[in-house]
Amino acid sequence: MFGYILRRLLIAIPVLFGVTVINFIIMRMAPGNPIDMLVSPKLPDAAREAKAIELGLNDPVYLQYWNWLKNLVMHGDLGYSMYTSEPVVSMILERMGPTLILMGTALVLGLLIAIPLGILSATKQYSKLDYIFVTGSFLGISIPNFFLGLILVYVFAVQLSWLPSGGMKEVGGDGGFGTLLVHMILPIIVLVANVAGRNIRYVRSSMLEILGQDYLRTARAKGLKELFVVNRHALRNALIPIVTIIGLEIPILFGGAVVIEQIFSWPGIGQLTLSSIMNRDYSTLMGLNLVAAFVVIAANILTDIVYAFVDPRIRKSYVGGAK
Amino acid sequence: MDTPLLTVKNVKTYYPVKTGFMNLQTSYVRAVDDVSFEIYEGETLGLVGESGCGKSTLGRTIIGLEPLTDGEILFDGKPMNFRTDRVSLSKQIQIVFQDPYSSLNPRLTIGDLLAEPLTVHNIVPRNEIQQEVTRLLQLVGLSETAKARYPHEFSGGQRQRIGIARALALRPRLIICDEPVSALDVSIQAQIMNLFKQLQRELGLTYLFIAHGLGAVKYISDRIAVMYAGKIVEMGTAEQIFKNPQHEYTKKLLGAYPIPDPTKRSILTQQ
Ligand SMILES: Nc1ncnc2c1ncn2[C@@H]1O[C@H](COP(=O)(O)OP(=O)(O)OP(=O)(O)O)[C@@H](O)[C@H]1O
Ligand SMILES: [Mg+2]
Numbered sequence: 104m105f106g107y108i109l110r111r112l113l114i115a116i117p118v119l120f121g122v123t124v125i126n127f128i129i130m131r132m133a134p135g136n137p138i139d140m141l142v143s144p145k146l147p148d149a150a151r152e153a154k155a156i157e158l159g160l161n162d163p164v165y166l167q168y169w170n171w172l173k174n175l176v177m178h179g180d181l182g183y184s185m186y187t188s189e190p191v192v193s194m195i196l197e198r199m200g201p202t203l204i205l206m207g208t209a210l211v212l213g214l215l216i217a218i219p220l221g222i223l224s225a226t227k228q229y230s231k232l233d234y235i236f237v238t239g240s241f242l243g244i245s246i247p248n249f250f251l252g253l254i255l256v257y258v259f260a261v262q263l264s265w266l267p268s269g270g271m272k273e274v275g276g277d278g279g280f281g282t283l284l285v286h287m288i289l290p291i292i293v294l295v296a297n298v299a300g301r302n303i304r305y306v307r308s309s310m311l312e313i314l315g316q317d318y319l320r321t322a323r324a325k326g327l328k329e330l331f332v333v334n335r336h337a338l339r340n341a342l343i344p345i346v347t348i349i350g351l352e353i354p355i356l357f358g359g360a361v362v363i364e365q366i367f368s369w370p371g372i373g374q375l376t377l378s379s380i381m382n383r384d385y386s387t388l389m390g391l392n393l394v395a396a397f398v399v400i401a402a403n404i405l406t407d408i409v410y411a412f413v414d415p416r417i418r419k420s421y422v423g424g425a426k
Numbered sequence: 427m428d429t430p431l432l433t434v435k436n437v438k439t440y441y442p443v444k445t446g447f448m449n450l451q452t453s454y455v456r457a458v459d460d461v462s463f464e465i466y467e468g469e470t471l472g473l474v475g476e477s478g479c480g481k482s483t484l485g486r487t488i489i490g491l492e493p494l495t496d497g498e499i500l501f502d503g504k505p506m507n508f509r510t511d512r513v514s515l516s517k518q519i520q521i522v523f524q525d526p527y528s529s530l531n532p533r534l535t536i537g538d539l540l541a542e543p544l545t546v547h548n549i550v551p552r553n554e555i556q557q558e559v560t561r562l563l564q565l566v567g568l569s570e571t572a573k574a575r576y577p578h579e580f581s582g583g584q585r586q587r588i589g590i591a592r593a594l595a596l597r598p599r600l601i602i603c604d605e606p607v608s609a610l611d612v613s614i615q616a617q618i619m620n621l622f623k624q625l626q627r628e629l630g631l632t633y634l635f636i637a638h639g640l641g642a643v644k645y646i647s648d649r650i651a652v653m654y655a656g657k658i659v660e661m662g663t664a665e666q667i668f669k670n671p672q673h674e675y676t677k678k679l680l681g682a683y684p685i686p687d688p689t690k691r692s693i694l695t696q697q
Contacts, residue, residue, distance in 0.1 A: 253453075315526060316529040316532055317523060317525055317529040318531040318532070320486070320491055320523065320529070321523060321529045321530065321531070321589075321592070322531065323491055323512075324489060324491065324516060324521050325542060325543040325546065325592070325595075325596070326512060326513045326514075326515070326516025326517065326543065326546065326547060326596070327518060327543075327546055328513070328543070330559070331546075336531050339533055340531070340532070340533055362627050396447075396622060398463065413532070414532075415533055415576045416532060416576065416578050
């Protein structure tokens with residue numbers, strides 16, 4: 104098992120390398136540059152030139168990438184933002200917390216809704232309840248995040264004034280847990296609708312597949328109560344595919360952060376990403392890109408490990424089993 | 427003979443199938459269509475018929491895994507009601523499934539698999555469960571070391587032995603054997619058939635033995651029922667069926683049964 108994890112981590116290195124190269128190239132091919140965003144257009148050309156040299160933008164592109172990589176590998180440093188001049192690492196770390204709070208809560212709540220509803224839907228297939236859940240989940244998947252988000256803001260913030268329209272705390276306020284919760288309600292509703300919608304169908308179909316298996320007949324033939332058959336025999340086997348979808352959910356949420364944080368002015372990674380793109384803040388974008396690639400890879404490795412843990416057929420082949 | 431152990435009276439099992447526009451019409455697959463027979467304590471009734479004629483459905487209906495559409499099933503002379511008695515009836519009637527690969531939960535060890543019915547039904551006191559599991563494994567010719575292993579670590583024949591041990595765990599009087607050897611190699615088939623015969627002698631079991639062809643049931647059955655398209659078309663002692671078949675379909679089945687070459691005795695006959 105340990106060897107396996109190590110192998111996966113080693114494979115991750117060239118993948119991360121490749122991702123940063125591609126990202127660097129795409130970023131530099133896009134029109135615009137940090138100087139235009141940074142300084143007033145009225146500035147004399149000489150001053151612009153000086154700024155470009157200072158940021159290293161006049162060097163050949165491959166050299167710029169090489170400098171970035173060297174800095175990362177030798178010093179573990181992601182450099183300074185070309186827009187704010189703050190260290191990229193501290194900018195990212197600062198934004199990480201809000202994103203994790205939002206996405207973590209959405210993931211947990213979404214699954215807490217999706218798993219029981221999916222199971223219920225499967226065990227009562229083709230019942231009215233099943234149709235209601237399936238339709239609801241279809242709506243959850245189909246309504247775009249930005250649309251649902253804007254509707255909620257319009258109804259609950261603009262019309263009813265019950266909830267704040269965005270941010271993590273009131274302007275000038277000093278936050279606190281209560282304020283945080285109030286600000287989270289709307290974005291969480293949008294995210295949970297999406298996560299739960301997607302996963303109800305996954306859970307339902309993986310449960311249905313297991314419910315048709317012969318060994319459930321065996322369990323019933325043993326004279327076990329139906330609830331016991333569903334819990335002990337069906338659910339535990341259905342959990343295996345469910346674990347993998349949780350792993351897939353993490354990158355989806357991470358990507359979705361860009362939209363949701365923009366709508367609700369949530370000071371997280373997603374918002375930083377969008378503003379960095381607007382500002383052509385190359386160094387920050389490279390850092391964000393690295394983090395995103397890392398999250399995707401880590402989620403995948405984690406999924407495989409958990410998968411091995413819940414499935415004895417795979418577990419045995421890792422844990423030095425004879426066969 | 428007195429009261430039959432199992433009486434099946436005009437049993438029908440239909441599967442509803444939705445068809446037509448928006449699946450609004452319901453038609454029925456008549457998987458078991460008006461079947462009646464009796465099995466006496468200690469005997470083996472062979473049930474043969476082609477694939478899809480409803481043998482498995484009949485077997486599953488008898489132990490209450492499929493809802494009875496119509497008819498009556500009596501066990502020991504008493505009508506069975508699976509809605510209320512499924513748990514207690516599972517101690518009297520058990521089933522060995524057709525496919526040993528898919529009928530064992532892949533996530534339970536053999537020990538857990540066999541201990542589960544023992545615990546749920548309080549067959550033995552808690553502290554004797556492990557001993558009982560060992561005894562069951564030995565009964566079907568497996569060693570105690572199987573306990574900690576998972577189903578996928580066993581061959582088909584071994585898995586079917588586990589399936590048999592599982593069925594025996596509740597000490598049933600009647601076992602429905604649903605083509606228990608058809609998924610196995612021919613050489614393994616003979617071993618498992620012998621195991622069934624041996625267990626019947628030792629434990630006084632009654633079998634409803636389901637098979638595809640007549641060859642498989644000849645050596646184990648006292649009586650044979652021939653099933654065709656959901657109905658039993660002929661029933662009689664093994665000798666009657668083989669020597670003097672009445673129904674066209676039985677004759678066809680007999681035609682498909684290879685006559686053993688007396689010079690080379692087939693493996694099946696050596697028991
Ligand atoms: N759950 C179900 N829903 C609808 N139809 C079914 C269902 N199970 C079985 N059937 C149908 O009922 C008929 C009898 O099936 P069954 O499995 O009892 O046949 P069988 O005699 O055991 O065949 P085999 O020898 O292949 O095991 C078949 O036509 C089958 O398609
Ligand atoms: Mg069958």
